[in-house]
Amino acid sequence: MTTPDEIQPIPEEKKLPPPWVVGLAFILLLGFLVLIGMGLRRTQMGPIVIGQKVPAFTLTTFDGQVVNTADYLGKVILVNFWASWCKPCEQEAFELEAAWQLYQPRGDVIFLGVGYVDTEPEALAFLHQFGITYPNGADVGTRVSQMFRIQGVPETYIIDQEGRLAYVKKGPFLSLSEIQNAVDQRLP
């Protein structure tokens, strides 16, 4: 005979979801967390650092030439990001062209101009206004600027003969001698 102290409540049977539902929920949650992690990792990476190997990239110039930096391994490459709507870019335009005129005969220094989120007519007008003759092209899809993780324009990156980032300049060059100092230090 049972006493009141021995009487236990009848537990209600809990209905659990099927195992595949639980598994799918965990997989979705994990996938979502991975995506968030990848996005955060990218935003926290910061700009490309000096000494880091710079991946080769292709630039199609405004006159239809295709320039691949891999073809210039062994040479110093100066990559300048600019835009026609960028007032500070105008400050260094003449100096960059003057520097190019100095280094072009040597053959071991290449200047590349990358137009950042610019429209072609205005970009061409900018190049014409400042008489720029070194290769310039639009950053289609902002792939090159995202690779360098630039923070604005103008920014200049110098890649050494081994394909590593050797120099970074955020903002306009103030003089021709500043450009020469930056490039000459990377030359043998």
Added chain:
Amino acid sequence: MMGKGCWMSSFRLMDKAVKGPMISEPGNERPFQRAAPGKLTAMVAWVVMVGSLILFGLVTSPVAAQRPTPSDDEVNRLAKEMYCPVCENVPLDMCPTQACAQWRALIRQKIGEGLSDAEIKEYFVLQYGDRVLSEPPRRGFNWLIYILPPVFFIGGAVIVLNVMRTMRKNVPGTDGPEKDFLPPPDEVYLTRLEEELKRRQENDY
């Protein structure tokens, strides 16, 4: 101009071929009389005229009806679905920078060329990347942005409903079925209990 000149010269040649060249005869009151027209001259004149007509048609270009200049409303309708390339989180229709003004001018040009909204957006995405759009394009991993939040919201709602239903069952006096904490009464035990209680009451008195 060239076409008109060709046309007039061929016309004069035709006129001379039909009516004959002007000649002068000594003692003639009319110093200039027309000679008899030659067949060869007439043929040459016809050929020149037809050739001029053909040349005129080839040189001049057809005049097409000009498209009306897109209005600011048309431009901004598309611009508000895109973001400024320089300023963060500023729609293109509200951005005052020069870069945005150039982009709006480009949109106006593309609308004037007859491109649809989708084509213009596709152009900007190709040129400047996906981030120019206010909504991520529906392709590749971007689909997860559209699918996962509703899935998590619905899943969370189901979980909350289940928990609330369980809580209502546990509260006494609710509409849910009552729990039986006691088994059906044991009649023999109850009879004995009542007899024992009666006996104790009589002993107390």
